[in-house]
Amino acid sequence: MPYDPPPDLAALSLADVADLVAARRLPPVAEWSPEAEGDSEIRIAADGRWYHQGGEIRRPAMVRAFASLLTCDADGQHWLVTPTQRLTIEVEDAAFMGIDMKQEKDALAFRLNTDELLIAGPDHPIVAEGDPDTPALYIGVRNGTRARLDRSTYSQLAEIAIDNGDLTVQSMGLRFALVPA
Template identity: 60%
Template sequence: MPYDPPPELAGLTLDQIAEQVAQRKLPPVEQWNPEKTGDSAMRIAADGGWLHEGSPIARQAMVRAFAGLLTRDAAGRHWLVTPFEKLTIEVEDAAFIATDVVRRDGGLAFRLNTDDLVIAGPDHRLRAAGTADNPAIYLGVRRGCEARLNRSTWLQLAEIALTEGDGTQVTSGGEAFSLMPE
């Protein structure tokens, strides 16, 4: 069954998508080195839902704000970083969920559950994990964080891979990415 991208992505070129990505101003988390550390009492569930002290964070604007402060260190721990403190945040699987993909001008543009747009390529790599029976595809987002492709997005990507080749890999931004778990 052919895939029709949503109207927000359907008419955009890759350059227009890249321009929208560049316009999203994120806090300069990399420049902050707070001495105070602690626990945020927050968790990102495997389905992408954000919770604070066990209760869902319902305001999407709050989730987007927190997502802009998110980092992941080399040990795999996730942190919310402000100029004044660095707080742990539990992440069950991935910090983000990729909810849509569209092929434009040789690139793959993904929409995340936070409405961020990410173009796969050298700085935002696709990674296959899991098993052949239960695969999982992840997209590098920023600051070490990843997005897991939800089922419908994984199927969209598989359709692109089958249309363009043997279904085992895709290309974006001049990079080839395997869709087969190792």
């Protein structure tokens, strides 16, 4: 079955984004507890590109499939989880990249480099790390994974925060600081 990417984020209403998020069916990796462990020989570079045994994975459908199986434990180790095994994945910064965003009323919607859509809020918090002079912005994705906002998306979010006058943004009733604590 061919993959139909979601429409451009700017063309979607918040209700459209919420419907697309609700319609996406993901494997229940949080419910799986395989005993077998190994190394996937996969690396996710800081720019969001995926590599296997040193060669770039160029098939977006394969990256999307692997991304749906990702978890990250409390120690920061990323895993590719199936019902029968879990394999380590080397992640240089974040498993995903936030590549676009849209503000509608009191909500912020994001598109990831895997074409996944999410809305910032309790399940997808925005976190500022680094130092005040060179912060990095992340948004929680699922199962302990997160997405780093690319420069363009970071700039879009910063414009909203500057307009707010306090370097914070609000989404789904929560306020997120864009300056590291």
